[in-house]
Amino acid sequence: MGNTLKIRKSKYLSYQKQGFLYLVFILFLFFSQAGEYVTHYMHLAKTQKALNGYLESRLEGLVLEDDASNAYRNDVLQRLEELETINEGFDDYARLSIAGPEQFRENQFAERRVRRGDLGVLFAGLWADQQAQSKGNWTPATLEDYDGRIFNATDYFFKETPNAVVPSLVEHAKTAFLVEALESLNKEALVFEKYRMERLEEANFTSVFKKRLFLGENFEMALRSTDDSDSIEVVTINSKVQPLSREDGGTQLFYRPTAWGKYFVEIQTRSQRFYTSFEVVRPRIRFVAQEELIDLTLGQTQRISVDYKLLPTEGFAFESDFASTTYESGVLKVKPNTTGEFTVRLMVDGKEMDAVSLSARAPELLSVMLADASGEAATLATAHRIQSANPAFQVLSYTATFYPQDGSAPKEVQSLSRLLRPEVQDWVSSGAGTLVIKNLSLLSSNGTTRVGAQPLIVATNE
Numbered sequence: 001m002g003n004t005l006k007i008r009k010s011k012y013l014s015y016q017k018q019g020f021l022y023l024v025f026i027l028f029l030f031f032s033q034a035g036e037y038v039t040h041y042m043h044l045a046k047t048q049k050a051l052n053g054y055l056e057s058r059l060e061g062l063v064l065e066d067d068a069s070n071a072y073r074n075d076v077l078q079r080l081e082e083l084e085t086i087n088e089g090f091d092d093y094a095r096l097s098i099a100g101p102e103q104f105r106e107n108q109f110a111e112r113r114v115r116r117g118d119l120g121v122l123f124a125g126l127w128a129d130q131q132a133q134s135k136g137n138w139t140p141a142t143l144e145d146y147d148g149r150i151f152n153a154t155d156y157f158f159k160e161t162p163n164a165v166v167p168s169l170v171e172h173a174k175t176a177f178l179v180e181a182l183e184s185l186n187k188e189a190l191v192f193e194k195y196r197m198e199r200l201e202e203a204n205f206t207s208v209f210k211k212r213l214f215l216g217e218n219f220e221m222a223l224r225s226t227d228d229s230d231s232i233e234v235v236t237i238n239s240k241v242q243p244l245s246r247e248d249g250g251t252q253l254f255y256r257p258t259a260w261g262k263y264f265v266e267i268q269t270r271s272q273r274f275y276t277s278f279e280v281v282r283p284r285i286r287f288v289a290q291e292e293l294i295d296l297t298l299g300q301t302q303r304i305s306v307d308y309k310l311l312p313t314e315g316f317a318f319e320s321d322f323a324s325t326t327y328e329s330g331v332l333k334v335k336p337n338t339t340g341e342f343t344v345r346l347m348v349d350g351k352e353m354d355a356v357s358l359s360a361r362a363p364e365l366l367s368v369m370l371a372d373a374s375g376e377a378a379t380l381a382t383a384h385r386i387q388s389a390n391p392a393f394q395v396l397s398y399t400a401t402f403y404p405q406d407g408s409a410p411k412e413v414q415s416l417s418r419l420l421r422p423e424v425q426d427w428v429s430s431g432a433g434t435l436v437i438k439n440l441s442l443l444s445s446n447g448t449t450r451v452g453a454q455p456l457i458v459a460t461n462e
Contacts, residue, residue, distance in 0.1 A: 041162075041164050041165045041167070041168040042104075042164050042167065042168075044168050045167035045168040045170075045171050048168060048171035048172065048174075048175065049171055051175065052080075052171055052174045052175055052178060054239070055175065055178040055179065055182065056077070056080065056178060057236075057239055057240040057241065058182060058239055059073060059076065059077070059178060059181055059182055059185070060073075060077070060241055061234065061236050061239060061240070061241045062182075062185055062186070069185055072133060072134075072181065072184070072185065073181060073185060075129070075133060076130070076177050076178070076181040079126045079129065079130060079177055080174050080177060080178070082122065082126055083123075083126060083170055083173055083174055083177075084170075085119070085122060086114065086119050086122070086123065086166070086170050087166075087167055087170050089109075089113060089119055090109055090113075090163075090166050090167060090170075093109050093113065093163075094163070097109075098163065103163065104162060104163050104164035105162050105163070105164070106162065106163055107160050107161055107162055107163065108163065109163050109166060110158040110159075110160070110161035110162070110163065110165075110166055111158075111159075111160065114154070114158045114161075114166070115154055115155065115158045115159060120154050120158065123153070123154055123158075123173070124152065124153065124154045126173075127139055127153040127154070127173070128141075130176075130177050130180065134180045134181070134184060135180075135184070137180060137183070138176040138177075138179055138180040139153070139176050139177065139180060143156040157169045157172075157173075209221040209222070209276075209278065210278065211277075211278050211279065212278065212279050212281055213257065213278060213279070213280050213281070214280070214281060214282075214283055214312045214348075215257065215258075215259070215260060215280055215282070215348075216312070216315070216348070216349065217257075217312070218254055218255065218256050219237075219253075219254075219255040219256070219257060219263070219278055220252075220253065220254055220255075221235075221252070221253040221265075222250060222251075222252055222253075223250060223251040223252075223253070223267070224250040224251070231269060231270050232244065232251040232267060232268075232269060233268050233269060233270060234267075234268040235251075235253055235265065235266070235267050235268070236265070236266045236268075237255055237263055237264070237265050237266075238263055238264055239264075239266075242255055257280045259280070260280050260281065260282055261279070261280060262277055262278075262279050262280075263277060263278050263279070263280065264277050265277060265278065281310070282353055282354070283310060283311055283312055283316060283346055283348055283353040283354060284307075284310040284311075284346070284353075284354050285306065285310075285318075285344070285346050285354045285355070285356045286306065286307040286310050287304055287305065287306060287307075287356075288305035288306065288307055288330075294358070295361075296334060296336050296358055296359065296360040296361070297336070297360060297361055297362075297363050298336050298337070298338065298339050298360050298361065298362055298363055298392065298444055298449055298451075299335070299336070299337070299363060299390055299391075299392025299393060299444060299445070300335065300336075300363065300390075300392075301333050301334070301335040302333070302334055302335075303331050303332075303333055304331070304332045304333075304334060305330060305331060305332075306327070306330055306331070306332045307330075308329070308330040311346075312348060315348060315349055316346060316347060316348045316353075317346075317347050318332060318344055318345070318346060318347070319344070319345045319347050320334075320342060320343060320344045320345065321342070321343070322336060322337055322338040322342035322343075322446070323335055323336045323337060323338075323342055323344065323358075323360070324337065325344060332344075334358065335392075336358075336360035337392070337444065337445055337446040338360065338444070338446050338448060338449065339360050339361060339362050339444075339449050340359060340360065341357055341358070341359045342357070342358060342359070342360065343355050343356070343357055343358075344356055344358060362449060362451050363390065363451060365451075365452055365453055365454045366388055366389065366390050366393060366442060366451060366452075366453040366454070367388075367389045367453060367454050367456075368386050368387060368388055368389060368395060368398075368437065368440060368442075368453050368454075368456050369386075369387055369389055369456070370383035370385075370386065370387075370420070370456070370458070371383065371384065371385055371386075371387035372384050373385075375387060380424075380425075380428055380435065380458055381428075383420050384419070384420060385418045385419045385420055386398055386418050386419075386420065386437055386440070386456070387418065388442055388453065392444060392445045393442040393443065393444055393445070393451065394418065394442060394443055394445075395417075395418035395440060395441070395442055395453075396416075396417075396418070396441045396442060396443050396450070397414070397415060397416050397417070397439075397440075397441045398414075398415055398418075398437050398438070398439060398440045398441070399412065399413070399414050399415075399437075399438050399439040400412065400413050400414075400415065400421060400423075400424050400435065400436070400437055401435070401436045401438065402424070402427040402428070402433055402434070402435050402436075403433050403434045403435075403436070404431055404432075404433040405431065405432040405433045405434075406431065406432075411423070411427055414439075433459075434457065434458070434459050435457070435458040435459075436455055436456070436457050436458075437455060437456040437457075437458070438455040438456075440452055440453035440454075440455070440456075
């Protein structure tokens with residue numbers, strides 16, 4: 001038989017006490033938090049509001065010839081505005097009366113302001129008006145819960161409802177009103193299904209517009225019909241009715257997109273519908289294939305062809321922390337001031353839209369020359385310093401060796417600057433020979449990259 005572990009009674013009681021304290025702690029933690037099961041309704045209401053915005057645009061876009069149907073639609077839209085009064089009241093209540101997250105679980109607003117207050121009278125009246133004007137498929141006069149109990153709409157939705165849930169219930173009521181109206185009024189609008197729908201490019205009236213835009217540009221469309229049957233009545237973009245201006249017998253549309261993506265345009269005339277689309281694209285840096293590869297060298301400017309079709313017409317610039325850049329007519333000029341990898345950014349109105357990584361290498365051995373104090377090329381007699389032929393570099397140090405023509409011992413001196421040492425001038429004036437400037441060390445303009453240079457050989461007094 002297995003061994004049995006015995007625990008003393010005192011230790012057993014200690015374990016029980018410890019377990020009880022853990023339980024108390026967990027319960028305290030649970031009851032002191034608002035709980036995601038309640039507060040998530042605040043975020044859900046935002047999603048519902050977006051859905052209702054889409055449904056509302058659908059309802060507004062229906063072309064109805066029946067006066068009663070038009071009146072029904074206008075009444076529903078008016079009820080949506082009045083329902084928003086409850087949301088506004090809740091926002092004021094939350095700002096003035098809710099001090100902490102735990103109070104979102106309480107139900108003072110739903111009970112006092114809605115179910116037993118003036119907002120409840122408003123909600124009940126709107127619900128009844130909607131129910132009376134429609135068939136009540138989505139807004140019945142009474143509602144039944146899972147236990148079979150019957151409630152009116154106000155009690156069903158708002159009895160003991162937590163504060164945080166109120167905005168979501170208001171949006172739910174809006175959805176019910178909108179869907180109910182769309183189900184009824186869509187039947188009146190089905191006459192449009194008889195119309196033939198064609199691409200705008202195939203219509204017998206002129207149209208001018210851009211098919212590709214960058215964010216920040218306006219979509220502009222000019223329509224001029226040649227037949228009365230093609231008179232423009234309604235234009236929608238992504239199912240939302242757009243305002244139109246009419247002048248000189250034509251129709252003008254100006255629309256400013258707010259996001260990237262594709263947009264669907266529908267034009268309703270007296271006799272048929274036409275459709276087209278346009279796209280809002282993000283600016284991009286795309287290099288065009290060239291005969292030569294992109295080979296960037298520190299301190300040297302390279303021309304790179306860029307696809308101008310992917311760039312806005314204005315309001316953009318190329319920037320880099322480790323290179324100077326200029327752009328003109330599809331050509332980007334890049335002059336690196338460091339070696340290794342660096343980034344070139346495409347900026348539009350101060351915001352980064354795209355970026356590419358480029359890499360620059362150190363140059364091959366540079367060449368140097370004798371220069372006067374102004375930096376111009378000079379002879380040894382008038383020289384002031386040793387200077388790099390590449391202006392992006394500066395000489396740091398060098399070794400000067402003079403080989404006399406008479407075969408005597410060479411003379412050498414080291415310099416820790418670019419200035420020409422006085423000894424060199426003395427050697428040259430003392431007799432003919434050959435001066436060799438070697439062991440050159442150069443520093444780039446960014447102060448970080450050192451490179452070498454080819455020796456400079458100068459014959460003197462020949």
